Amino acid sequence: MNQRSKYKTSQRDILIDYLKSVKSDHVTAGDVCEHFRSCGANIAQATVYRRLESLVDEGIINKYIIDGNSPACFEYVGENSHAPGEACFHLKCEKCGKLLHLHCEELDQIGGHLFKEHGFKLDPLRTVFYGICDECR
Amino acid sequence: MNQRSKYKTSQRDILIDYLKSVKSDHVTAGDVCEHFRSCGANIAQATVYRRLESLVDEGIINKYIIDGNSPACFEYVGENSHAPGEACFHLKCEKCGKLLHLHCEELDQIGGHLFKEHGFKLDPLRTVFYGICDECR
């Protein structure tokens, strides 16, 4: 953690551009590598993982760990970001595997509650709610 | 999923006994293997993983995926269980790594809210809240 990039390399730029271009889609490190392989941008897998990690630390992208055995996924959230309003909750259906994004005022409050009552500063970006979605019931 | 055990084997019993004996502690599959290795109970790693998975499906133990890169951990919750009152929330500190258990009325309501407003049936056993704990701030 806290491994922010210090040099501006072409690989870093290309990576950001790609993430920006698929904005709001969640892509895995594998997806990114695959994309670069197919479009001829030769960026090593290790670099993808390393840069992805540092971009997370810089707040340019978010990392979501949806479930232990599938790869983590990443999402562009903006270079001048940390706009707290942008954060959305993630609901993962245990049945169909779908990942739902949810903006909800009321849910926002649980962060405040956890903080005030339990001294716990919730990180909505890392937190995923598991359950069964509407369609699957 | 849904791979409940059909035969009652000695390995299954020994596994349950062990999980019961460390009740309320979270142990990883690795911990379990290690324990069996050191105490002479020769149970293969594959069996540990297979039985752990089926015990989860039977509701005898719970599985928590704390974060993508560390192993999942398991906790005994009882053979005649599924007592809904037992469910507690899990808070994971991203800094010190501590895993906190939390019983909270108010939090219980978010399940109801998600269900009524968003048609999502929350599974509190699988859901882990990430953030920074009291001590680490």
Next chain:
DNA sequence: CTAAGTGCAAAATGTTTGCATACTT
């Protein structure tokens, strides 16, 4: 020039699988 980033291939980690054998029912 120096610190940081890159690519490659190899290692590490946690979990799953194929298959022959052994155990439950």
Next chain:
DNA sequence: AAGTATGCAAACATTTTGCACTTAG
């Protein structure tokens, strides 16, 4: 006897690492 579980080792998938080389500042 039929069906399931076990043990072993090998396979997997994702992510990390070591090291020589290149690049940005």
